[in-house]
Amino acid sequence: MRHFLTLDDFSKDEILEIINLGLQIKKEARERNFKPYLKDQKLAMIFEKSSTRTRVSFEVGMHELGGMALFLSKNDIQIGRGEPIKDTARVLSRMCDMIMARVNSHETLVELAKFSSVPVINGLSDKFHPMQLLADFMTILEYGWEIVNMSVAYIGDGNNMTHSWLMLASKLGFELRVATPKGYEVDSEILARAMKNCEISGGKIIITNDPKEAVRGATIVTTDTWVSMGQEDEKEKRIRDFAGFCVDENLMSLADKNATFLHCLPAYRGYEVSEAVFEAHADEIFDEAENRLHAQKAVMVWLDTKRK
Numbered sequence: 001m002r003h004f005l006t007l008d009d010f011s012k013d014e015i016l017e018i019i020n021l022g023l024q025i026k027k028e029a030r031e032r033n034f035k036p037y038l039k040d041q042k043l044a045m046i047f048e049k050s051s052t053r054t055r056v057s058f059e060v061g062m063h064e065l066g067g068m069a070l071f072l073s074k075n076d077i078q079i080g081r082g083e084p085i086k087d088t089a090r091v092l093s094r095m096c097d098m099i100m101a102r103v104n105s106h107e108t109l110v111e112l113a114k115f116s117s118v119p120v121i122n123g124l125s126d127k128f129h130p131m132q133l134l135a136d137f138m139t140i141l142e143y144g145w146e147i148v149n150m151s152v153a154y155i156g157d158g159n160n161m162t163h164s165w166l167m168l169a170s171k172l173g174f175e176l177r178v179a180t181p182k183g184y185e186v187d188s189e190i191l192a193r194a195m196k197n198c199e200i201s202g203g204k205i206i207i208t209n210d211p212k213e214a215v216r217g218a219t220i221v222t223t224d225t226w227v228s229m230g231q232e233d234e235k236e237k238r239i240r241d242f243a244g245f246c247v248d249e250n251l252m253s254l255a256d257k258n259a260t261f262l263h264c265l266p267a268y269r270g271y272e273v274s275e276a277v278f279e280a281h282a283d284e285i286f287d288e289a290e291n292r293l294h295a296q297k298a299v300m301v302w303l304d305t306k307r308k
Helices: 012-030 053-064 085-095 106-115 130-142 160-172 188-201 211-215 232-241 275-280 282-305
Strands: 042-047 068-073 098-102 120-124 151-155 175-179 204-208 220-223 260-263
Touching: 012 130, 012 160, 012 282, 042 053, 042 085, 053 068, 053 120, 053 282, 085 098, 085 106, 098 106, 098 282, 106 120, 120 130, 120 282, 130 160, 130 260, 130 282, 151 160, 151 211, 160 175, 160 188, 160 204, 175 211, 188 204, 204 211, 260 275, 260 282, 275 282
Parallel strands: 042 068, 042 098, 098 120, 151 175, 151 220, 175 204, 220 260
Antiparallel strands: none
16 A cells, blocks of 8 residues: 655656556546546545645545545544544544545654555645645646756745655656745755655756746746745745745746746735736646646545555
8 A cells, every 4th residue: 555645755657657647537537537436435634724726626536536525624623632643544544545634744644644544645744745746747748848858947935845846856857946045945854865866867956046047948937935824924024035036027038938837826926926927827827726636636546556
């Protein structure tokens, strides 16, 4: 049995297998050919953090796969009242076929997986957001880019999205340039793991504090909110610290003339991205949002095949 906690747990071939399955499932969905891959299965969805895209995509996805999803906020289950995570894992494993958790601490996922007898899926943690990266890479492929000619520029905070880009680039073997303000760099241990992976994959990682250096000639430009959920009290300081890191027309003009722009949403215009850049690339962004649905269905189907 496999869990889906971070892309670091998967080989290049496994990641591409999941992506190709997602593209197949998306094609079936577009043809209204919904196959009951997970007929009558139950997905428990734990939400310590609220979300639009994660909840809707998992609920709709499980329905389209022939199963059902149960929404469990921290107020609905005993974790919020002090029950040990290991007990919640063992209870849900007796009643459900999979567990998806969107949590504050990545260690919560690790504990859930340790004591669960069913697959555990990372819907987001403080360290990683692997589901989003699968959706991003699906979108990149759909827009005609290939691993051999990709150079990705990530502009912004050294957060869970950045860490997941590090894992994807280092596993698949493409060039990733990360530009963060000073003091907002990526986790050093995660970066070291990514660099180690690059020795096998041939990937290239560049870390800088200069967004222009990162974007120049890049085929993919991506960013994320500067103020993540739970960081609202740091908003004014972060806005000052991130001056010059907005992906606007001037910065985007340094990228490849056919560059794709991605944003995992929600997007705050005038901060991490300008209104003009966002709207110029709205098709890519909302294809990316839709692909959360198809990528997540692929992960659930793939995990199901690994326990049979």
